[in-house]
Amino acid sequence: MPNLGAPELIIIAIIVIALFGWKKLPDMARSLGRSARVFKSEVDEMKKDGKSPSEASQTTVAGDVVDGDAPRRAADAEAEARSAEARAQEAETRAAQARADADRFRSDPSL
CATH class of the missing domain: 1.20.5 (Single alpha-helices involved in coiled-coils or other helix-helix interfaces)
Known part of the structure; x- marks a missing residue:
């Protein structure tokens, strides 16, 4: 991968600004930050590997276990x-x- 220097980063920034506009960039950055935070917390939760349930697993609706063979039987x-x-x-x-x-x-x- 080629080295990205200052001129390349400036060109990329100009293209991004041209595509999305000044007003949407802060919202996009905020959304990207939230997504990265959620992703990081889920990766940390997977590393714990069942030591404590995640908040998402506690807030989901509990359901009955469905026996897939029951209709056939x-x-x-x-x-x-x-x-x-x-x-x-x-x-x-x-x-x-x-x-x-x-x-x-x-x-x-x-x-």
Whole structure:
């Protein structure tokens, strides 16, 4: 990277002033300072690595833990219940058919 001397810095300053204007420069500098302060505090917090929770983590809304597999498991359980009902209905139909066959056999033993 080339060395930035006084002439280069003056040219950069003139370009910045031309692009943004005199009135917006203090606001931009203030905003940049705030952003740097927040960034520095977050980096310091990450360095502590969980020793004390950050203010941001304490002010966020606490939420319930969502189980991502719950809808799939519920759908699987519902499908299994429908399958069990179908099997029970089929078994009931077979039992009714067996009773009807037994009744016919009793009434006409020649069958």
